[in-house]
């Protein structure tokens with residue numbers, strides 16, 4: 001896939017296939033994340049095709065069992081961190097990105113990275129070239145029916161002035177709920193705060 005227009009048939013294919021791959025609840029979540037993501041895309045004048053594609057595909061593998069995710073990751077040569085072995089659910093993003101590349105021929109790195117790292121974030125999301133990743137990270141947290149997140153908190157995040165501020169706030173709010181976060185998430189937060197002289 002070499003251009004945004006090439007994403008149209010992939011989006012159409014996912015629209016047809018997702019109801020079979022995902023549980024009804026997961027499918028509804030995916031559609032809500034797509035809505036939030038595309039609204040952010042419009043607000044910040046981003047190309048909507050990569051935003052919509054990443055949102056549609058992000059939980060493609062979320063309904064696989066943990067053992068299935070681990071064996072898939074091993075078969076496909078996806079690097080496994082210690083946290084992945086302890087919490088194989090973390091592999092649903094990397095396994096989905098790999099499937100998008102292999103079966104759907106998606107080559108857009110921003111889309112693949114957005115899907116791969118949507119759960120924990122990644123320091124690359126601090127770069128302006130990874131706005132699709134920023135949008136997906138925020139939209140996934142701001143699914144209006146997400147049970148673990150207060151609606152008023154989501155509105156406050158979505159009212160912030162720019163995407164890097166929203167990403168930083170999602171991380172800060174998640175940390176307040178769950179305590180210290182995984183290394184990639186904390187590294188992203190540090191980059192967004194300008195640590196290492198490379199903030200966004």
Ligand SMILES: [Fe+2]
Nearest residue numbers: 058059062119
């Ligand atoms: Fe997910």
Ligand SMILES: [Fe+2]
Nearest residue numbers: 033058059140
């Ligand atoms: Fe999700």
